[in-house]
Amino acid sequence: MSKVFFKAYSQSLNDVTIMSKSDAILLESGTNELEIIEFHLEKHLPNGKTKTCYYGINVAKVREVIRVPETTDYPNAQPHMIGVFSSRDILTPLVDLAGWLGVPVHSDIDKKFVIVTDFNRMTNGFLIDSVSRIHRISWNDVESPSQFLEAGEQDCVVAVVRKENKLIMILDFEKIIADINPELSMEKYDVTIDRSVDLNQAMVAKRNAKTVMIVDDSAFIRSLIQDTLTSAGFNIIACKDGGEAHEKLVELAEHAKAEGVGVSKFLDAVITDVEMPRMDGMHLLKRLREHPDYGDMPIVMFSSIMSEDNREKALALGANDTITKPEIGKMVSLMDKFVF
The missing domain is CATH 3.40.50.2300 (Response regulator)
Known part of the structure; x- marks a missing residue:
């Protein structure tokens, strides 16, 4: 397996640390386990307070987590597309994930991070507020969202993980990308x-x-x-x-x-x-x-x-x-x- 690195946000030091993807189990043959990256959006409430929204993505879909790079505006861009940037010489769209999800967050982009994904033979960047940690879990502990609500074709949550008294929503990134760029769907x-x-x-x-x-x-x-x-x-x-x-x-x-x-x-x-x-x-x-x-x-x-x-x-x-x-x-x- 090639050595790929994640730049993960450190809560205590506000700096960037390095973790090797080669340490991740990804998809060992039939073990029924995976690793997810927990990340957050800080939702602004009407009373002026904030509420942390917890989300997750399979490590196998993530190339790296970086601070927000310089972006270039793209003509006639799709809704919620902030711009494009270069990721390892690949022209990569930067998606406003909170905007697509309808979660109101602060607009100070300098304090945010980007999850760069690599799947479906496409590279995309998703703007987030912070990254917490990597969880190694069994798929037995990953619940279907239909146990919480009646998930239809338009639902963007494919699974839910309970961790430390919080619910981590695993998002359907394929659907998000297809919605933002229908030509690739x-x-x-x-x-x-x-x-x-x-x-x-x-x-x-x-x-x-x-x-x-x-x-x-x-x-x-x-x-x-x-x-x-x-x-x-x-x-x-x-x-x-x-x-x-x-x-x-x-x-x-x-x-x-x-x-x-x-x-x-x-x-x-x-x-x-x-x-x-x-x-x-x-x-x-x-x-x-x-x-x-x-x-x-x-x-x-x-x-x-x-x-x-x-x-x-x-x-x-x-x-x-x-x-x-x-x-x-x-x-x-x-x-x-x-x-x-």
């Missing part, structure tokens, strides 16, 4: 006009006999995957996290056994994200390959952090293939390859 993809996908009546009818389970904690991403696959003819079972998927798959295996048939009678393939509450995709993959009914089930990993290293881990655990978000255009072809 997977929403732009339309399978019905993709000439590389066979949509003749006979092929669509063949797909109508196949069922695919999609597993993703983002309602936004789940909807996009479901629209793509159903438009091509597939039937869909959708799950909001690895825990729900595992429970449904075990129940499905038990039902198939009671019926005296193979589980493939009811399900033909699984497409799963990696980062999810309760059980991550790597651990789900490991559990399924250990299950007697899912040893040969086609399983494809679809993730924004599918680096070469993580791809190797996924394949070693038994994944049939991987797709890096936002390459949703590959999904139908891969399903055709594995289920027919």
Whole structure:
């Protein structure tokens, strides 16, 4: 693993300290653990006081945390885009995260920090007030937001972590980026006009006999995957996290056994994200390959952090293939390859 550094804010000294990303576990093969960076926005209240809002992001998505760099205005910029700056020779947009979230904060930019992210083959900067620390946690301790509220497709919180009497909201950064820059969004993809996908009546009818389970904690991403696959003819079972998927798959295996048939009678393939509450995709993959009914089930990993290293881990655990978000255009072809 290449050595990448985080410049993390020190609460006690107001300076910048260095931590090696090589010390982070990222996504060890099937351990069901992750590390998140806790960061804050200081919300201004009507009475003049402030309230700390706690947020988190997977370490695997973060390139570095820096003080606010010099930025250049960009013509006709999207809403909440402050400007652009150079990050390791890459032109990087700086996003006003508080503005996008609708959180009123102080405007003194010199006292703020920037989380520079690197996923979906894109680099972006997000303006924040402070960084606290890195937490190493189990996905078992990461809760679905639906346990707190009814999360719809427009919700930007994909998970919640309880730490030291506070709730840390894990944000859906893919959705934030897609909202700020729609041209880069997977929403732009339309399978019905993709000439590389066979949509003749006979092929669509063949797909109508196949069922695919999609597993993703983002309602936004789940909807996009479901629209793509159903438009091509597939039937869909959708799950909001690895825990729900595992429970449904075990129940499905038990039902198939009671019926005296193979589980493939009811399900033909699984497409799963990696980062999810309760059980991550790597651990789900490991559990399924250990299950007697899912040893040969086609399983494809679809993730924004599918680096070469993580791809190797996924394949070693038994994944049939991987797709890096936002390459949703590959999904139908891969399903055709594995289920027919």
